[in-house]
Amino acid sequence: METLTLPGANLAHGTVKLPGSKSISNRTLLLAALAQGTTEIHELLASDDTQRMLEALQTLGIVLTQIAPHQWRVEGSSGSFPVRQAKLFLGNAGTAFRPLTAALALSQGDYELSGIARMHERPIGDLVDALNAAGASIEYLQNPGFPPLHIHPAEINTSQALQVRGDVSSQFLTALLMALPLTGMEARIEVVGELISKPYIEITLNLMRRFGVKVLRDEWRAFTIPARSIYQSPGSIHVEGDASSASYFLAAGAIGQGPVKVEGVGRDSIQGDVRFIEALELMGAVVTTGDNWIEVSAVPGKLKALDLDCNHIPDAAMTLAILALFADGPSTLRNIASWRVKETDRLTAMATELRKVGAIVEEGSDYLRITPPAALLPNAHIDTYDDHRMAMCFSLVALGGVPVTINDPKCVAKTFPDYFERFSTLIHISNSSI
Ligand SMILES: O=C(O)C1=C[C@@H](OP(=O)(O)O)[C@@H](O)[C@H](O)C1
Numbered sequence: 001m002e003t004l005t006l007p008g009a010n011l012a013h014g015t016v017k018l019p020g021s022k023s024i025s026n027r028t029l030l031l032a033a034l035a036q037g038t039t040e041i042h043e044l045l046a047s048d049d050t051q052r053m054l055e056a057l058q059t060l061g062i063v064l065t066q067i068a069p070h071q072w073r074v075e076g077s078s079g080s081f082p083v084r085q086a087k088l089f090l091g092n093a094g095t096a097f098r099p100l101t102a103a104l105a106l107s108q109g110d111y112e113l114s115g116i117a118r119m120h121e122r123p124i125g126d127l128v129d130a131l132n133a134a135g136a137s138i139e140y141l142q143n144p145g146f147p148p149l150h151i152h153p154a155e156i157n158t159s160q161a162l163q164v165r166g167d168v169s170s171q172f173l174t175a176l177l178m179a180l181p182l183t184g185m186e187a188r189i190e191v192v193g194e195l196i197s198k199p200y201i202e203i204t205l206n207l208m209r210r211f212g213v214k215v216l217r218d219e220w221r222a223f224t225i226p227a228r229s230i231y232q233s234p235g236s237i238h239v240e241g242d243a244s245s246a247s248y249f250l251a252a253g254a255i256g257q258g259p260v261k262v263e264g265v266g267r268d269s270i271q272g273d274v275r276f277i278e279a280l281e282l283m284g285a286v287v288t289t290g291d292n293w294i295e296v297s298a299v300p301g302k303l304k305a306l307d308l309d310c311n312h313i314p315d316a317a318m319t320l321a322i323l324a325l326f327a328d329g330p331s332t333l334r335n336i337a338s339w340r341v342k343e344t345d346r347l348t349a350m351a352t353e354l355r356k357v358g359a360i361v362e363e364g365s366d367y368l369r370i371t372p373p374a375a376l377l378p379n380a381h382i383d384t385y386d387d388h389r390m391a392m393c394f395s396l397v398a399l400g401g402v403p404v405t406i407n408d409p410k411c412v413a414k415t416f417p418d419y420f421e422r423f424s425t426l427i428h429i430s431n432s433s434i
């Protein structure tokens with residue numbers, strides 16, 4: 001197995017230009033493919049997750065042309081994929097698998113969707129139930145409730161409201177919202193149970209609006225897509241920098257004094273994970289923001305311990321678990337049960353690996369309580385469980401002045417292939433500590 005050992009460091013400063021947002025990139029690609037007209041996408045993320053979406057759309061007959069490293073031209077299909085029979089491999093990209101399941105279930109074709117082994121353990125039953133109740137014909141090829149899936153042609157009827165559970169993944173609601181305009185009929189979606197990860201729905205609604213479809217809503221309970229809603233290309237669209245990827249660098253600024261500046265995302269971002277900076281402020285870091293940048297610094301010494309409901313920032317919350325190692329007491333991250341069904345069981349993985357650097361960790365069903373060690377244990381070998389965020393988070397341990405080894409560092413390719421190169425430009429050792 002490949003490993004990467006990061007030397008201990010104690011300062012972090014510098015500027016990083018962020019890669020494009022995964023959530024915005026994959027939504028934009030799908031909406032551009034379904035729209036009338038041609039869309040130029042700027043600053044598209046280049047990573048495994050976006051590669052899976054690009055390949056899938058190409059297989060479905062969409063014409064995609066790369067015109068520069070992060071710039072693509074997408075010829076829209078006016079709501080109907082040219083290819084009516086296909087097998088798609090979607091890796092471990094939730095933002096490709098869930099939305100494509102819904103779009104293809106409404107496309108009168110014959111499709112098989114599969115992914116890596118872990119994707120076949122990630123639930124999709126709530127989305128399949130909602131679609132099949134509206135007339136879709138989706139069959140499980142292995143275990144009920146999980147990919148891989150076989151989608152058969154079917155007549156869809158939206159005269160009854162579609163009901164979807166919201167407490168396992170918000171991506172099911174996102175998938176229905178993005179796909180239902182394909183029917184041309186009015187459609188109402190009712191959310192059953194508490195909706196998690198709410199800010200991701202705002203990203204979905206925002207991008208649908210930019211493609212000309214305005215969804216009516218009753219807060220978080222119900223959403224109505226008007227009859228004859230048609231996606232229209234906005235011409236060109238710019239992808240913001242990834243706010244979840246930003247969290248590692250911003251955390252580095254808080255641990256290693258800073259200033260660390262990220263460019264590509266700012267105070268008016270449509271991504272919920274920018275609210276990670278509120279947690280940094282609660283921990284005592286100093287945050288300044290502009291239209292397209294965020295900067296973090298901190299006075300040397302301990303950060304303040306945190307007790308936070310993290311449901312609105314499920315991805316950036318993993319970075320808070322590492323910041324807790326540098327706090328002045330135990331921190332509690334609450335309402336993060338969804339961690340169990342992501343790239344790995346992140347509650348167990350995080351607890352296991354935090355213990356390797358000396359933390360005392362209580363793993364609840366939906367929370368973590370992390371007591372920092374008096375001194376971080378050096379030379380920990382961190383398992384990453386094919387989870388990009390485990391690898392990126394644990395790089396921050398090096399800023400505690402101890403070497404840390406990241407096992408299988410290339411798993412960062414899911415969303416951030418050159419993460420470690422950029423991280424290493426920020427970290428330094430002060431002269432006084434040599
Ligand atoms: O819609 C999206 O782009 C995402 C939604 C979140 O998932 P859940 O809704 O499953 O929490 C998040 O964790 C994921 O990385 C991206």
Ligand SMILES: C=C(OP(=O)(O)O)C(=O)O
Pocket residue numbers: 092093094095315342343389415
């Ligand atoms: C949960 C994640 O990914 P996905 O989009 O596959 O759900 C993630 O990136 O942290």
